[in-house]
């Protein structure tokens with residue numbers, strides 16, 4: 001009915017109808033579930049007319065026949081569609097929070113006071129999954145890594161996230177700290193991200209270090225453990241211990257003194273003094289720690305200290321009674337002296353008194 005009517009008009013007024021058109025910028029739109037999409041659209045009509053109504057509809061198969069159902073009549077699209085066009089020439093539509101059922105054909109129609117015009121063509125909406133890929137994975141530290149966001153269609157630029165934080169470049173030289181979970185998204189739709197992919201950055205041991213269970217000088221006979229640690233992926237599984245026989249500066253001979261992550265010396269001796277280093281190894285390579293100095297108090301010095309200590313004690317023990325006796329004797333002597341002195345004084349003081357008396361006596365008769 002409608003078609004025959006259009007046919008009549010086409011025959012009657014061909015010049016006028018050629019002005020009517022609906023143009024979709026992209027007839028096939030690929031999107032990611034959960035994201036938003038915009039159908040860019042423009043329409044035209046004869047200059048004298050005014051647009052009274054615009055409407056987007058969706059093609060649906062009902063009873064084996066394709067029909068167009070207005071989006072405003074579909075509950076599925078309620079609150080998710082937004083006409084971002086106008087009543088002049090822009091007929092763009094946005095659909096948010098895309099769901100599986102949104103796939104399909106979309107049409108536009110507009111009504112002027114003279115005609116209702118339906119687009120013959122449609123916009124086809126379909127979905128793609130985002131699949132994050134990291135190449136190569138695992139990667140060796142220092143090698144180039146390329147991040148790829150796999151889609152089944154051409155999407156606008158992909159953006160990347162590592163553990164939720166934006167990644168500056170999708171191509172870089174892998175460092176140990178680049179290990180993490182990567183996911184991609186379409187630019188402008190960052191809320192919808194692919195499943196994450198873990199990047200494994202492998203390296204030979206780095207930052208090899210030795211830790212002593214006791215620091216400072218070790219006394220003979222005590223026990224000490226030297227533990228080797230390193231940053232390695234996969235973890236270091238082979239350790240070799242070396243002891244340097246010369247001075248720290250000269251590249252002296254290294255003697256292998258053990259293996260295993262912990263070098264345990266249950267009873268240290270003076271001969272254990274020296275510079276130690278460990279070599280950590282995994283299947284990618286090996287690296288050495290810096291040299292660590294282990295010093296053991298020599299037994300001679302200890303004996304000297306011990307002897308000196310004993311000597312001091314012996315001297316004190318022997319001297320103490322002597323000192324006591326001396327002090328006691330001093331006290332005694334001074335007491336005796338005092339007594340003697342007082343006698344002397346008495347003698348001295350009585351003597352002249354007697355003499356005086358005698359003199360007086362002698363004088364008296366004279």
Ligand SMILES: *[C@@H]1O[C@H](CO)[C@@H](O)[C@H](O)[C@H]1NC(C)=O
Pocket residue numbers: 019044045046047
């Ligand atoms: C719209 O139609 C007018 C004539 O009615 C024409 O001059 C104009 O170029 C058309 N615009 C577009 C974008 O097709």
Ligand SMILES: *[C@@H]1O[C@H](CO)[C@@H](O)[C@H](O)[C@H]1NC(C)=O
Pocket residue numbers: 075078079
């Ligand atoms: C749309 O929004 C209105 C008002 O916010 C709400 O009442 C209605 O339930 C919503 N419809 C759907 C399908 O979510």
Ligand SMILES: *[C@@H]1O[C@H](CO)[C@@H](O)[C@H](O)[C@H]1NC(C)=O
Pocket residue numbers: 076101
């Ligand atoms: C999506 O479509 C399927 C099959 O057509 C239907 O069973 C389902 O209810 C629809 N989902 C929504 C939310 O309308």
Ligand SMILES: *[C@@H]1O[C@H](CO)[C@@H](O)[C@H](O)[C@H]1NC(C)=O
Pocket residue numbers: 204205206207208285286287288
């Ligand atoms: C050894 O480790 C250091 C850092 O701890 C690193 O700079 C160096 O490249 C490593 N050497 C090898 C041969 O891996």
Ligand SMILES: *[C@@H]1O[C@H](CO)[C@@H](O)[C@H](O)[C@H]1NC(C)=O
Pocket residue numbers: 176206207231
């Ligand atoms: C190695 O040590 C250096 C300096 O101590 C540090 O900056 C770096 O982060 C360490 N590397 C690793 C992988 O731990």
Ligand SMILES: *[C@@H]1O[C@H](CO)[C@@H](O)[C@H](O)[C@H]1NC(C)=O
Pocket residue numbers: 213223224225262264
């Ligand atoms: C050294 O390690 C052994 C076992 O590995 C442990 O029995 C011992 O107590 C440790 N010694 C010290 C001083 O940490």
Ligand SMILES: *[C@@H]1O[C@H](CO)[C@@H](O)[C@H](O)[C@H]1NC(C)=O
Pocket residue numbers: 238239281
């Ligand atoms: C550790 O590495 C050395 C040198 O490659 C090798 O000779 C030794 O067999 C390795 N030890 C173990 C336990 O793998």
Ligand SMILES: *[C@@H]1O[C@H](CO)[C@@H](O)[C@H](O)[C@H]1NC(C)=O
Pocket residue numbers: 242254279286287288
């Ligand atoms: C570590 O030390 C061993 C023994 O001296 C040496 O053979 C090896 O080349 C060293 N490795 C590195 C990476 O310096």
